[in-house]
Structure formats: C-alpha cells, structure tokens
Amino acid sequence: MQPEPLPFYIGRYHATTRLGSGGMGVVYLATDERLNRQVAIKKLLRNPNSSNAGERIRREALLLAQLNHNNIVQLYDVVEGEEGIALVMEYVDGCNLERWQRERNPDLSQKLQLLKQICAGLTRAHSAGIIHRDLKAENILVDSTGTIKITDFGIARNWQEDSDLTREQHIAGSWGAMSPEQAQGKPLDNRSDLFALGVLAYRLLCGQPPFGNNSSPYVIVDRIVKSPHPPAARLAPELPQALCTLLDRLLAKKPEQRPLNAAAVAAELEALLLQIQGGGTSFTRTHSVTETVTAESYYHRGTDVRTWLRRATIAAVVLCTLGAAALVAIDELSTPASSTRNKYIAVLEPRELDFSPDPAIARTQRLLVSNVQNALKQGLSERRGLSLISYSETHRLRGLPLDAQAKSLNADLLLIPAVECDTRSCELSLELLDSSTLAVISNRSTRLAVEEGLESRARTLHQLDGLLAAFPLKGSEHGAQISATDYLTYLEIYEHRQDYLHLGELLDRLDALQARARHFAPLYELYGEMVMDQEFNTRAAEADTRLTNLLERAPESLANTPEILINELRLAVLRNEPGQAEALLERLKLILPDQAGYHQLRAFYHHLRGDYALALEHINSALALRTSYAYLNQKALTLTLTGEMEAANDVLRQAIALNRESTDAISLLAANMLDSGNAGETIRLLTEAGLERIGPMDTYNLCLAYYIEKNYGESQTCFERVSTLAPKDADPLLYRAEIARELEQPGEALNFAQRALALTQNRTDWEGLLMQARAYAELGEAEKAVENLLKIRRDAPDDLYTNYARAQVYITTGDLLSAKVHIRKTLEQGIAPVWYCTARFVKICGMPAFDDLRRQYPGLCGGDKNKHHAGNSQIASNGETGTKL
Numbered sequence: 001m002q003p004e005p006l007p008f009y010i011g012r013y014h015a016t017t018r019l020g021s022g023g024m025g026v027v028y029l030a031t032d033e034r035l036n037r038q039v040a041i042k043k044l045l046r047n048p049n050s051s052n053a054g055e056r057i058r059r060e061a062l063l064l065a066q067l068n069h070n071n072i073v074q075l076y077d078v079v080e081g082e083e084g085i086a087l088v089m090e091y092v093d094g095c096n097l098e099r100w101q102r103e104r105n106p107d108l109s110q111k112l113q114l115l116k117q118i119c120a121g122l123t124r125a126h127s128a129g130i131i132h133r134d135l136k137a138e139n140i141l142v143d144s145t146g147t148i149k150i151t152d153f154g155i156a157r158n159w160q161e162d163s164d165l166t167r168e169q170h171i172a173g174s175w176g177a178m179s180p181e182q183a184q185g186k187p188l189d190n191r192s193d194l195f196a197l198g199v200l201a202y203r204l205l206c207g208q209p210p211f212g213n214n215s216s217p218y219v220i221v222d223r224i225v226k227s228p229h230p231p232a233a234r235l236a237p238e239l240p241q242a243l244c245t246l247l248d249r250l251l252a253k254k255p256e257q258r259p260l261n262a263a264a265v266a267a268e269l270e271a272l273l274l275q276i277q278g279g280g281t282s283f284t285r286t287h288s289v290t291e292t293v294t295a296e297s298y299y300h301r302g303t304d305v306r307t308w309l310r311r312a313t314i315a316a317v318v319l320c321t322l323g324a325a326a327l328v329a330i331d332e333l334s335t336p337a338s339s340t341r342n343k344y345i346a347v348l349e350p351r352e353l354d355f356s357p358d359p360a361i362a363r364t365q366r367l368l369v370s371n372v373q374n375a376l377k378q379g380l381s382e383r384r385g386l387s388l389i390s391y392s393e394t395h396r397l398r399g400l401p402l403d404a405q406a407k408s409l410n411a412d413l414l415l416i417p418a419v420e421c422d423t424r425s426c427e428l429s430l431e432l433l434d435s436s437t438l439a440v441i442s443n444r445s446t447r448l449a450v451e452e453g454l455e456s457r458a459r460t461l462h463q464l465d466g467l468l469a470a471f472p473l474k475g476s477e478h479g480a481q482i483s484a485t486d487y488l489t490y491l492e493i494y495e496h497r498q499d500y501l502h503l504g505e506l507l508d509r510l511d512a513l514q515a516r517a518r519h520f521a522p523l524y525e526l527y528g529e530m531v532m533d534q535e536f537n538t539r540a541a542e543a544d545t546r547l548t549n550l551l552e553r554a555p556e557s558l559a560n561t562p563e564i565l566i567n568e569l570r571l572a573v574l575r576n577e578p579g580q581a582e583a584l585l586e587r588l589k590l591i592l593p594d595q596a597g598y599h600q601l602r603a604f605y606h607h608l609r610g611d612y613a614l615a616l617e618h619i620n621s622a623l624a625l626r627t628s629y630a631y632l633n634q635k636a637l638t639l640t641l642t643g644e645m646e647a648a649n650d651v652l653r654q655a656i657a658l659n660r661e662s663t664d665a666i667s668l669l670a671a672n673m674l675d676s677g678n679a680g681e682t683i684r685l686l687t688e689a690g691l692e693r694i695g696p697m698d699t700y701n702l703c704l705a706y707y708i709e710k711n712y713g714e715s716q717t718c719f720e721r722v723s724t725l726a727p728k729d730a731d732p733l734l735y736r737a738e739i740a741r742e743l744e745q746p747g748e749a750l751n752f753a754q755r756a757l758a759l760t761q762n763r764t765d766w767e768g769l770l771m772q773a774r775a776y777a778e779l780g781e782a783e784k785a786v787e788n789l790l791k792i793r794r795d796a797p798d799d800l801y802t803n804y805a806r807a808q809v810y811i812t813t814g815d816l817l818s819a820k821v822h823i824r825k826t827l828e829q830g831i832a833p834v835w836y837c838t839a840r841f842v843k844i845c846g847m848p849a850f851d852d853l854r855r856q857y858p859g860l861c862g863g864d865k866n867k868h869h870a871g872n873s874q875i876a877s878n879g880e881t882g883t884k885l
Contacts, residue, residue: 205243415430629656737753770789836860
C-alpha cells in the first residue's frame, strides 16, 4: 500500500516530509508539538509482505531502548493505534555515509575518526548482546558536526537468543554487506558485524567496495563466501600498511581470523591516528589517482590464481617448488652490503654411467651415485661465501653440452662429479670450473666402496672440504644421525623419488624411516618435495595429513632448520593460514641468505595470496641478482596469472632460449595455448617435448587438447595413460565416459562413470565431491549431483576448473539456468569459447535463452571462424532448439 499523503498526524507528531523508505516502512520528518523538536518517525506500512512485520518493528523498539549511546540513533517513543505502529526516533540533520563520502573530500584522519565512532556504537550494541546484521553506509548517518549515528536496527537481534523473527526470509541482510557466515545462514556473533564494518571501511578508504560492482547479488555473495578480496594495498597503495592489514583482517572469511571485537578495532584506529598526527602526515585522498586496478577488474582477470581450467592448482605448483629454491642458504644475512656477494655454485649431474649388467651390482652402483649427490648437496649448503643453485634447475639440464648448461645456470662456479665403477668400488672425481671460461680451478678424487653408504658419504664430504678450502664450513659438520641400513633405505627412496605411480608407497616407507631416524634432516626435505609432487600429480588429497604427521614427529633440535620451516610453510599455505605463513617467511629470512632464492620464495608466496604486483616485484629482484631460466619461468607464470599472456609467452621464449630442454617453460607455454583455445599448438609443443619427459599433469593437458580437437581416439589413449600415472584421479575416467557417450558406446560410458564414482566415494574434500557430482551426473543421478555441488559451495575455489565442472554437471542434469550462470562466469574468467564447442554443450546453440551469450562471445557454437578452431565445431549445424529459460 502507498504511504498516506502529507502532512498528517501520528499522535502528537506532525509529519511533514518523507525522508526515505525501506522494506518494512517509510521514514518521515515530523515535529514533536509537545517538546517543540524535530523527530524522525519510522512508520510501518499497513500491508507489508511480511506477516510478522509488526512484531519485528516492536522488537526493533525493544532493542533500541537498550542502546542509549551518542553514536546510535536514540529511540524517543513508540506510537501504536488504528493507523499502525510507528517508532519515534532522534532526527539526524545530515546525510548517510554513502552521500557524505560522495560529496566531501575528507583526509585520512577524518575518516579514521569517523570509523572510530562506528566502533564505539558497535561496542555499545555488542555489549548488550545485540548484532546489527545490516551495517552498511546507508545505515550510518553523519550530522553537520561530523558525529555518526548508527540506524535501522530492523533485523538486529540478540545473538544469545533463539528467535524466529528474522527467519522469515532465507537470509536477512543486504547482499553487499553481509558476512560469509550470514550469507550461508550460519550462527552469528559480533564478528559478523565486524566483517560488515570491514566492507564499509574498505569502501570509505579505498574508494571501492571490496567485492566489486557487479549488478548480480548472486555474483557478489559468491565472492563474499569464496573469493579473496583484492588486498587493500593493491587499490590504495598510499595507505599505511598497518591500516591495510587491519582492513584485510576485518574481511577474513573465518570469524576467528577477524579482530576480537569493535573495541579492539577502535584501539588500532587510535594508534594509527596518533602515528599520522605525530608524523605530521595528512592524507587528502584515499585512493591512488594513477592506480589502474579496480576491485571489479580483480575478479575478471583473464587467467588468475583461481582461473586455470587445467586443474593444476597454483598452490600445488608453488608448494612443489618451495624448498628446491630455498634450501640454498650458506651464509649470514647480515653481511654488509658493501661486502662481496656470495658466489653461485651449481653441481652438474654425472653423465649416464655404464652400470654393470648384473642387476644387483647395478643397483648398488646407482645408489652410490645418489649417495654422492646427497653428500654434495649437504656439503655445499653449509659453506660461507657460496650459494648453491637448486638441484631442480641442474637436473633439467642433464645431458646438454657443458657450455649450454653453464649459460642456462648463470653460475660463478661449476662442480662436476664423475663416477667410474667396477663391481666392488667406484672412482669419484670432482672438478671445480670457472663458469665463464670453463677452465678447471682444482680437482680431487677418491675411491668409494659401493656397499659402504655412510663411509662413502663421509669420504665425499672430505674431498669437498679439500676442493673448497676457500669456502669453509660455517660450523663443524654434524654426524649423519642415521644407521647404515636406514641410510641405504633413504637412498633407495631418493633414487625413485619421481616414480609417480608409487609415490604413496614411497612416502609410507619414509614415514617408517622417520620413526627410526628422526634427527636426519635430509629426510624432511625429501619428504616435503615428494608429498607435494604426489598432491600435484596424483591428486591424492593427502598432503595436509601427511605433513601434519611428519612435523608432529620431528625433534625439537630441527625446529629452526630450513627443512622443517619450509614444510611448515607448505602446510600453512595448504591450510590457507596467511598469518602463519608470513611468520614463517620472516624466520626463513634469517636463515636463507641467498637473496635471489629468498626473493623467488617470496614471489611464490605472493602468488598464493593473489598479489601479483608483489610477486612480480620479487621475481624481478631475483632476476636482477641472477638470470636463471627457472626465475624466468616463474616470471612468466606470474604474467600469465595477471592475464598478460603475450608478455608471459615472450618471457617463456627467453627461458627456452637459455634451456631448450626446459620442460617447465614448454609446459607453461603449452598450457597458455590450451587456455586460449589453441589446442593444436598445445599438442605440438607437448608431443615434441616427448611423453616420456612430461609428467601426469602435462599429459592431462595433452589429453584435453585432443579432446577439444575432437580427436577422441588419441584423447582416450592419452587419458588411459594419465590413469596409469595417477590411479587415484577420477577426472580422466569422467572424460573417457563423455567420449564413450559421444562415440555411442553407452555401456563403456556407464563403466567409466561408475569407476570414477568408486574412486571418489570416500572423499570428503571439495575436489573429491566435485568429481563425485560429475560422476553422478553421468550416471543420471541429478539430485545427488546437485546435492554435492551444494556441499562444496563454501570450500571450493572460484576458479575456472570448478566453474567449468559445475557447468558440466548442470548442463548434463538439465538445469539450463544454472548451467548458463556458470558458463557466463567461466567466459568472464577467460576461458576460450571453443571449450563449449563440445557435444555436451550442444543444446546451448539453438536456445533463445543463450542468444545473449552467443552475441557477447561469438566463438560459441562456431560463430566466429577466426577464433582458434571454433570453426571446426559441428554444433552450429545441429539445430537443437529449446524454449526460453
């Protein structure tokens, strides 16, 4: 019903002006004729949609009556009669915060003072057990003196009470201001208001809402629940770092990661005000006039950390590398800047040996070579003046000419071990070369018994001492702290560390070995690298549990070693604990003096936080210290994630020029081609690299490329290979089911889908549940499929892989409206339209409901012949039609 015409009386109050309206009523400016003062009257509409609106407004009155505070609008009276119920409240001569922010140009101090007042009002409300639940700029009034008043407690409640009054709607509150737990209908406490305060403060200080300006409430809430907001420092780099950190904490997804209460936030704001005023600094703007990053564009980056269709989560890529780059520390970080920098040394891998034809003897010879490599690695990681280049770099250069390896590694010194064996012993020779001239500086040799593991290790270290006398150990060398038998077991596991098919069994053996050799530090390094290889290549979803158990059993004597700290960092990243990760990085900074390696480690970490500007800054710092193809690969990855694909590919070509055998650079270039829809180039790059040299994830990308090209025979064979390399991965089986269905082999399709379901049946992690959903969809069990999607809505990342899988499920189950939402989302995130030129999505090409998508993305359904391979689609001629959604 329309509000009654003005002027009119409500009791003794003469209403003359309409100030605004909301879901339950209208607010008027009125005069209290008894006290001769202006008041604001919130009058309930006579026929609101809500059946219990009257009870709600009475509840609002009861709550306001408890809150007599200068920063909360005061309740004067409640008028109830034939015309309905009305609240008579303090009139604030001013405007709401949204308008105040739009019309004024306050400095930072003024804005912080205003936020402090909001905190004061919240502190009073929370002390009475009341949470506002709709704290937003429109509900903050600012009067002519700069005093703020929190208003509209219409959906507020006492969090200690169990009331059904606000459960009439599924979720009460404003979409853009609610906390993740409020959006999900979870129990709330005062920290829910702190999240809303964070949204409000972020907009006030950064000039933009933290979750963008998308017009769809679905998109905004989806971001609030699942997606990290743009770090405040990205949008307003001139703000004090402590203030940016506070904003980021207020917007933490989990309540326990936010400040304790509003009073604690006010205390931090006060400290910032004192710092600003004490330093005489005045900030007259709160967002950079040259900053090109916007909150909305942050969620539309072409291929960012959350937008890789090819399953390979960046966290896994990064965590596999953590340690390989970092365990190169060999001097004190406090070395004066004027002193000579450390020399970089690289240990080249021995050439392929002519092992004995006797399998037993050949096995011991191979173990001895692994023994030498381990001993050299340990011996070089403890010397003053030297920085050891990661073995992961040198391993990829094996077999190349010496000058090519020297050029790629860009080291100062090269250490070349050579091993010549007979049945009982091997001759080890070590040559130290100047990398620029390839001249031999010095050499040493010794004979090692093939069956004396620990003795051979000690002899190798002794020869290294003589060869590198100019670079002494930092301290006395510790004993091996492992028995000869256990050391042999360790070497056997090290020898097979890249056996992806048996990584789980090898890790089980390392678990057993740790129980007997807890103080043997190299075991922890090997374990961390292998467990992340398993996580990345086989998706066993075991890394969190395995690392937790490993670290719980580690002795206190190793607590401050790189081996342990890097595994703790891996675990913190897996668990999304940025505070813990930052603390570990600070500790590692003290014991990882190789600045290039440290910058690379920092760059990796910033990838995971989505702060690509800092990631680029750190990797560029590493490259300034040492040009390395590994660092170039990392820079290319960063550029890829920011959507700068062409720049990324240029850097990759530089990396390949340094090392033409670099599978890392080739793989990333191939993956970039795949994301952009150029499947043919992906196939060329990976097949030329060789199936025997690429891992399961690159093989998976090759399979997807064949699938996009509709080369189903090659794709089936390829996915079969992935299943062999990663037997716990259900994804290849699901694609094989789809291909079998397309080839009119329903029995085979059913078999593959059932096998995929069996593989994931006991999985409770989001990725396992997502694959279950796809399997259920393939099996025609739509209800179970959708139920699984609902289960993971809070935990699954908002990336291309997840959203593409959701689109696959919804299109298969016939929910075309939901399918369209996720198709649009993936297209906005940067997926090439050619990914939807497949049999599964044929129905979108004839439906009027999808006309807008086809117009916006001409490559859909083969509409743009100039797009990569879009013209090869057979979908456009299918002619399937449907009604509007």
